[in-house]
Amino acid sequence: MRTLGTQRGAATTLERTLVPSDPGPGGYCTIVPGGGEPHTPRCDLGGTRSTGLVPLCAFVQLSDLHVTDAQSPARAEFLDRHGDGDDPIASIVGRVGLYRPQESLTLHVLEAMIRAVGRIDRGPVTGAPLAFAVTTGDMTDNCQENELSWYLAALDGGASIASDSGNPTRYEGVGAADFYDRRYWHPDGTPSGELEDLPRLKRGYPTVPGLLDAARAPIFSPGLGLDWYAVYGNHDALIGGTLPGLEPLSAFVTGAMKTVALADGADPLALLTANEFAPSVGQWGLATGVTRAVTPDPRRRLSDFAHFRDAHLQSGGTPRGHGLSPDDPRAYYAFSRGPVRFIVLDTVNPAGGWQGSLDETQLAWLEAELVSSHRWYRDHAGRRVAGIGEDRLVVLVSHHPLSTLVNDFGSGRVLANRVTNLLDRFPNVIAWVNGHTHEHRVTPHRRTGGGGWWEITTSSHVDWPQHSRIVELAFDRRGGDLLIASTVLDHAGAIDPRDGELTDPGTLAGWSRELAANPWQGRVGGRPFGRGSVRDRNVLLVVPAPFRIGVR
Helix, strand or coil: CCCCCCCCCCCECCCEEEEECCCCHHHCCCEEEEECCCCEEECCCCCCCCCCEEEEEEEEEECCCCECCCCCCCCCHHHHHHHCCCCCCHHHHCCCCCCCCCHHHHHHHHHHHHHHHHCCCECCCCCCECCEEEEECCCECCCEHHHHHHHHHHHHCCEEECCCCCCCCCCCCCCCHHHCCCCCCCCCCCCCCCCCCHHHHHHCCCCCCCHHHHHCCCEEECCCCCEEEEECCHHHHCECCCECCCCCHHHHCCCCEEEEECCCCCCHHHHHCCCCCCCCHHHHHCCCCEEEECCCCHHHCECCHHHHHHHHHCCCCCCHHHHCCCCCCCCCEEEEECCEEEEECCCCCCCCCCCCCEEHHHHHHHHHHHHHCCCEEECCCCCEEECCCCCCEEEEECCCCHHHCCCCCCCCEECHHHHHHHHHCCCCEEEEEECCCCCCEEEEEECCCCCEEEEEECCCCCCCCCEEEEEEEEEECCCCCEEEEEEEEECCCCCCHHHCCCCCHHHHHHHHHHHHCCCCCCEECCEECCCCCHHHCCEEEEECCCCCCCCC
16 A cells, blocks of 8 residues: 655655765765755747646656666676777777676665655656556566566565575575676675775776675565556566577576686677667577576576566556456557556567567557547548547657667568658657667657657666656646646665665665665766656656536
8 A cells, every 4th residue: 555645756866856966986976965955947849838737647667677686697797898989899899788886786776666656656757646657668678587576576465575586595606705706886896816806896896795796685665555557568578688588598697607707719799789670690599608606496487478468467556467467469559548548569580689679460459559549640641531439639658769669670560760650740749758778858749730649768676876756747727729748756775875774775775875876887978878868867758639528
């Protein structure tokens, strides 16, 4: 049961933001409180903003949770170093993203975000009660059954969960003292006879003895206490978000050997090139590289869509299936809340590659859904034609943003240009909510003939700044326009984790946030990417109403 109305606003960034401190030794930053960030009005698509708002719907978006089995044999952390600045191919491959120092703490961040959502009962702009939450893909990191079970248990709540696998008595992932490698952060310190790891030596990372063991301990999640809907992401479907679960990898993931380096003569550039649009040549070298022994665990089995769907159907949360239906092979669906039709897309290319696309069957289904939510629309020639349904406002929801629908690997894939052309014909589409890029971004899309729709892309739980969003839809009674309000949430983890005990999940979530603020790859202007600008976070987005909205 959620506690409504307590600490109202404490988790939003309207009253307080969390920002990196000035850099210390090695450029390392801690987290400090910053000033609140008011809403920025945006009228890029026309219309005007006034204060006569009638609430239509309010919901929470959580994106890219990346609940991670950090000890899994089917992880290719050893490739990440090729994105480090001292590697010869770093300027070509850029940020690799196959290793993060905070990867063992993802479940703790989710628990802290659930607590933050539980402190808020209404949207801060309209006062509308929160109707539901939506998780916009990549709930798991490596499409494993144990990761799936942890994320579901956290959102459902009421049970203890441990993000642990393999050996029940010790941590066997990278970063453990028993498997020392200077390229990884070792929070317990430097073993006797070894040199200090590079994150601590060169980048100012701290020593936090006991952190890896604490990360394996069970935690209790209160659960969201809201209806929630699930969106399929590439990491929910593909190993590392890129590789199909084909032999020998499907057996490798549950087995007793973990790859720790490439085989002699392997070409890392070939393995890391073109993963956007196709699975890696040689499957990242996972099945052929240098290995070490680990404890096998059958709970790490790869999760295909049928298992993903069935696990959601067996969840104790509401609604049953969280949007997915029994005996339905599709990961796309639609549901309504008041005058709003939410259309959930499956943008994963099952053939592989981490960017997205649709197939022809889904595109035809999407067009039929749009037709049913319009009294009129335009045909392929631009002529106005009568629809078959009542006018409803339409919000698309997916994992991938429009600009990343570029993956044509395999056959029959539908890319961004065709989706754009379809949406241009349907005036009731007002927004598209998504994730995937791990970065806040709000983009206007103008429609031929006037008006348009807003694309709202939200950052991840695993990378900086570890935010979620409240999204509110309202009708402006005075101006006649629609308003989409976005308000960003910080999770409830500790601001300075040094003040807490490692037995507290909030302390571990705080460590994750601080570590996420200190990546050594993918920085923009010396700072971690992901936060976007003020025009991408707390914003008031005006949309000219596509039809007369009857509200009392």
